[in-house]
Amino acid sequence: MKKFELAITKAWQNQSPYLQALAPLSAVYGAVSGARKSLYDKAFLKKYHAAVPVLVIGNITVGGSGKTPLIIALVKYLQAKNVRVGVISRGYGRVLAKGERSSTPKLVRTDSTPDDVGDEPCLIVQSTAVPMAVGADRGKAIELLLAQFSDTQLIISDDGLQHYALHRDAEWIVVDGVRGFGNGKLLPQGFLREPVSRLDGATVVYHDKRSERYDAKALRMQLDPAPLEPLFTSTNPAPKPPASVYALSGIGYPERFFDTLQTLGFGVIKKPFADHHKFEMDDITPLTQHPIITTSKDAVKLRTLASRAKSPIFENIWVLPVSATLSESVYGEMDKLLQRFGLS
Template identity: 70%
Template sequence: MLAILAPLSALYGVMGRVRKSLYDNDKLAKYHAPIPVMIIGNITVGGSGKTPLIIALVKYLQGKGVNVGVISRGYGRVDSRPALVREGSTPKEVGDEPCLIVQSTNVPMAVGANRGGAIEILLENSPNLQLIISDDGLQHYALHRDVEWIVVDGVRGFGNEKLFPQGFLREPFDRLNGATVIYHDSRAEQYDDNALLMHLAPNNPMPLLGNDKSVNDKTLPPQKVYALSGIGYPTRFFKTLNELGFDVVERAFGDHHDFSLDDLTDLTDLPIITTSKDAVKLRELASTYPNHAVFDNIWVLPVQAVLSESVYGEMDRVLLGLVNVA
């Protein structure tokens, strides 16, 4: 069946190579930011762990006193024009992942389909930035980049190793050449000692709503639950819950799903656990239905990226080379 899609994949590959070549050979104009730009992206369709990695790197850079900012397309927002991401921004305004990044780090951030425009508005409001991290944008060749980090899911690999739509590769393997590759895989023994590795470590589920100490002290012991997901690779989320002892009833929606109350009303007989990314949208939905009991039954599974020392060492080399910070 997939063989039928081979001509489309071939056409997709040719178009991608031609487009990249036009930018590489200055036939199409690139935006050059006045400060270094670091791209963190992937060559596959679906989630690879970029957002937790960015959050971990931003916190690391902030701890070193580096003035870092973040840009993103802001997938799923209703307006494509450049805009700043505020702590109170909503997913409809800026996208779900930017909301999560800013809520987790308070980093200066801007979104926009035009990444150059996002950088301009970001620098207007944060003129002392030393480094910009672009959340995705690996294929946005209109933006000049000084460094490229590509996240590869070591567990999923590259599927059938075919380009989209025959497979889930956005670009061919040789796109990894010249980039720094970060392997998302908890099986460190599969790699050599110098491999750049990350994995996601879960924390205890937390209530979706409420900020006071009494609410945050609540815990959800392992039991049968609905696992609600609107992320690119929900299998990883479901597997994590299984490993924590939960009996999972899977409820998977498409990536960046815009949740409605109808998605939840039949899930009242068991607790619901969702991801941090999905929680951003669910909290906004809860504000529309402030008295609906279903939201009191939703829990969030926080995860954090655990990075190998070699990843931090590579980040330090980037700083020394681009920002003159050791």
Template identity: 65%
Template structure:
């Protein structure tokens, strides 16, 4: 399955002619999506209304768009304003079916890699579950003082009423061939952006006006997976990734001066020791998200390979437009006044 995912991803990136053979599936996908959305929009299917406001942070494309570092930055901003915020997520890749709270000692198998990263960097109250209603109810049960919930993804989860939708768009990657999945990487047609609040993930901030909602990621110096104060100067490295859009990671390392040997795995890849054991001749650099899973491997093995694994930390830098819109939304929802 992961091999097929990588093949399709590479076909999207190269706009391969083979994608035309997937057009019938894209048509079917689009029809099902439109019908499903219409049923919720016209109250033919019921929506769950949470007792406190919900902001959806999602996208209309398959693969990474930068939602996780964005949510981390937004949570920190809300916390700095004294607002009691919680986060929910599907918790992709977790092995449990029932909803669960994400704690500081949760593992990717308990909660998923991205929720572990979010809680590890913010300490936010968070719950995961495929059923968003159950996740919200569990979260509020244990944190009754919450004023606001951010939903990590869930833009297409129309069974959940949302007070606000923010859609993240990768300004560099764009929309490829602008076709729906699987012929392209759109989850919904581009018309879905009409009238929406869009955050553009793009370091080329000069392309946007001063009021635009933009974000970009700023990397720090790679740090050792096992801790310590060692440094890694620019050199040839293996860039190992299990994220939705690894090219951004590879390019960031290249911009930092590293000679990158690309080693992409599928999104949310469940790393094993054998995935890394062959890369012994060069340092390995991984993302902070992948570090959540790879660090778990160190608890069950003392293999020397881990001494040569480095994490590339990144931080989302948000424009004044993002903070201004969040303040406007808080006022509209009467939160923090």
């Protein structure tokens, strides 16, 4: 399954002509998802309404768009303004205990592991200490969060744009300006979850360093790398350009990570894995010739692996942190929401 995911991702990136064979499946996918959305919009299916405002931040494409760094930056901004914000997420990749269901909500704590709650929730909470709950049933996740943190004033839903069972008071869609929309086709012929027309009238945040592509009022973000950090405390010196390094990545769009390392001047030996890949020792033990550099999201899983498998190879793994730099228009849009919700 993981090999198929990597193969289809590569086909999307290269806009392979062979994807045309998947057009009938995309037509079925579009019809089913469109009908489902319509049933919720027309109130034939019931939506969950939270007791506090909910902002959904998601995308219409498969794979990384920069959504998680954006959420981390917004949570820090809200915390600085003394807004009591909470976050919910599906918790993709969590390992369910016996008898536990994916819909069963669970709180995320600073010592939670990716197996407990998923990798992205771990990263968000470790970066911000924000109250957070995960669960496939977003309504139940919100109820748990509000029961434990009754002073919560605003909830951000990490993804869930297509989870129409959740009423949202506002939604932001993140668009990767580099990848764009590929061939413009729906899954599986392309990597669109919904048609591009979904952006009409929506609040869109463009993730692209080439900010001149948009007007001054557009909502923009870019990811800026920080100095390398050891996965653990290491006596080894951090690798410096133009050293060759293994670029180890299990994120939705690994090419962005590879490009960043190349821009920094490293010789990059690409080691991509499927999004949310659960690393095992066999994935890293062959990587002995050069230092390993990975992403913050992958680091939370590698630290869990290292706690189980003591090996000197972890002394040679380095993390490239990134932070989202947001345009003033993004903060302005958030301030407008706070005023609308009576939180300013």
